[in-house]
Amino acid sequence: MKLRNINLRAIYKGLILFIISLFVVSLSLKTGMFWDNVLFGSEMGNPLFQNGIFKWNSIPLNSDAGHPPFLATLLATGWTLFGKSLTTSHLIMFPFVFGLLWQLSCFVDFFVKEKTLKIWAFILVISDPTLLSQFVLVNPEIIQLFFFFLALNAILRNNIYLKIIGLAFLGIVTYRGMMLCGGIFIIDVLIHTLIKKRKIITFFSKRVFLTYSIAAIPACLYLIWRIINKGWIISHPLEIWGNAWEFSSIQDFLINFGRNILVLGHQFTDFGRIILTLFILITFYIKRKQIDWKKYNYLLVIAIFSTIVIYFTSLLIKNTMGHRYYITSYLSLGLLSFLLIKEYRMKKFVYIGLLASLLLGNLVVYSDSFAQGxxxxxxxxxxxxxxxxxxxxxxxxxxxxxxxxxxxxxxxxxxxxxxxxxxxxxxxxxxxxxxxxxxxxxxxxxxxxxxxxxxxxxxxxxxxxxxxxxxxxxxxxxxxxx
Structure with missing residues (x-):
């Protein structure tokens, strides 16, 4: 009977998330290709659509971002089968929108046990403005977020097979997916050592070695293919998007490094997230003597280290990376802020304030002279x-x-x-x-x-x-x- 109830709950949850996904995609059908997705989707997808889905060599140099053409290949496949259109492209995103919502609900379920609270926590997490924007765009972000949380949930629940699948696909969506794989590995190590209090030597077992080795195969094969066929991986030969490492002096590098720190801080607090950030920091300070830190260690590790490879890289290069590169950290901080609400008496008031700050963040528009994400x-x-x-x-x-x-x-x-x-x-x-x-x-x-x-x-x-x-x-x- 208990197993039957669990299956029924899973069916109901799946049906609700399916309806939400269908609603989101249906509202997005007239949203065009935007920002980098013009390159990752259209400019890389059109040559594959015209010359052959897996003829990656047909992508012209001026349209080749160096990244695995994962989204472009998916789009070219859909266009070939159902016709090239925005509708087809958004429908291709539907399975990943649904899959991400499912994985996020599983992520919330791991930390929130009360049934009603799970719903409110889920709503707060998915209300992040940067995540909401990705839901309505044709982009690789939703795809790699799905695989990231698939792998992360597998670690939290000790599922080795889903861990391999999540990491294997995450590593071939974009180079940033490979960076997120690095974040997953660090999280895995820290959960084993800092949270479960086990010796680090016991982490590097034969099983773990095989898990990460097998998961790395697709990314390694792509990199080998790319070196053999293209001769370059990241730095574009024509420097169409500039040279990320071009500094005139040490002073120039240090000035840029300081600027990048400010930009990174802005990105983590932009679009209403400043309220969540301040709430977390203030709570940790004023409640520091009564907080049971063990309850929050998992989310702190995930929030800080999931994108650690990305933000260290972003700090070092000339042009910083975009807001959307840190979504995994934003969502972890969102769930962390929800858990911290229990430290206060006026829980509903605090929750409404946090949720409103995120939703209102979508209305933020800066002056023309201020670069906005x-x-x-x-x-x-x-x-x-x-x-x-x-x-x-x-x-x-x-x-x-x-x-x-x-x-x-x-x-x-x-x-x-x-x-x-x-x-x-x-x-x-x-x-x-x-x-x-x-x-x-x-x-x-x-x-x-x-x-x-x-x-x-x-x-x-x-x-x-x-x-x-x-x-x-x-x-x-x-x-x-x-």
């Missing part, structure tokens, strides 16, 4: 409607798209974003173009913003919830004409 909250959602209106206006007024400048991630073909077969392409902005298609979601440099302000005038503007799309025309007396 637009793919890391739901603030970008109005952009898709406004972008469509802008393109329709251009067509109605016969403004040539192929002569109109735009900015990353819109300085590409319409097809690369909308997957609709429209091969007309915006061109990269130089300041000499007659027309410009601009939005504040493009994160322009101060230099380009100054040129637009001085040399261009707005001929049509669309605004919704602090997101803008502007069609601009160069002034006849602009400095660029001189």
């Amino acid at each position: 637009w793919d890391s909250s739901l603030a970008h959602l109005p952009y898709w409607e406004l972008r469509k209106k802008g393109i329709e206006y251009m067509d109605e007024n016969e403004l040539p798209i192929k002569e109109t400048a735009s900015f990353f991630p819109n300085s590409t073909s319409i097809d690369n974003i909308d997957l609709n077969g429209d091969m007309r392409s915006f061109i990269k902005f130089t300041g000499k173009e007659k027309f410009v298609f601009y939005s504040n979601v493009y994160n322009l440099s101060d230099y380009n913003l100054e040129i637009l302000d001085k040399d261009y005038s707005t001929i049509k503007s669309y605004t919704k919830r602090n997101v803008r799309v502007q069609l601009m025309k160069r002034n006849s007396n602009s400095s660029q004409d001189e």
Whole structure:
């Protein structure tokens, strides 16, 4: 009878999560390819769609990010079977959206035992703005988050087979997936030594060695293939995205290192997470004498060390990594904050405050001169409607798209974003173009913003919830004409 009840609960939970996943994907069908996903999805997927799903050598050098073409291969497969479209692409994400929600519910179940509290903890965890944004985009993040939590839950429950499967797939989604595998290994070691109080020598058993060796095979095979066929792994030969290690001096490196620390701190507290962060820090301080630290050791280890390889790398390179790279840490901190609520009397009030801070974080929009992680909250959602209106206006007024400048991630073909077969392409902005298609979601440099302000005038503007799309025309007396 007990086993039957467990099976029924699993079925009910699966059905609810299935409905949630279907709802999320159905609301996302008109959301185009955005930011790096234009590269990981469209630009890498199109050659595979045209030349053969597994013909990875057909990816042109200027579209080759070096990462395993996991998402591109999935998309090319779906496009081949069901036709190339945004709808097909989002439906391909559905199993991973459902799988991640299931794994997150299992993650919560490990730490929260009361049935009702599990639901509220789950809601708080999945309300992280950066996670919510990934749910509505076609991207590799949801895929690798699914495999990460599959492997992590396997460690928490001592399931060696799911651990191998999770790690094996996690390592071939992106290079960052490989970094997350490193985080999983460190977590595994620390749980064994710091939490379970066992000697480190006993961790390195034959079983553990075989587990990680087998799990590493797919990633190793890809790296070998890449070296043989491409001759490079990470540093792009054309330096299209710049040189991450290009420093003029030790002083330049140290200044950049200090700046990266500030950026990292901002990312962990951005989009409402500052309330959760302060809540955790303040609670640990004022309740330090009464807290049973053993209850929180697991989540502290997971939150700190899951992305440790990523943020150490991010601190050292010239261009820091994005908000979404640390989602596993955000979610662990979210669950940790929920567990800490029990240390207070006004539990409902505290919970509502934490949840509201995350949900309201999706409304945060900075000034045009402040680089925002637009793919890391739901603030970008109005952009898709406004972008469509802008393109329709251009067509109605016969403004040539192929002569109109735009900015990353819109300085590409319409097809690369909308997957609709429209091969007309915006061109990269130089300041000499007659027309410009601009939005504040493009994160322009101060230099380009100054040129637009001085040399261009707005001929049509669309605004919704602090997101803008502007069609601009160069002034006849602009400095660029001189």
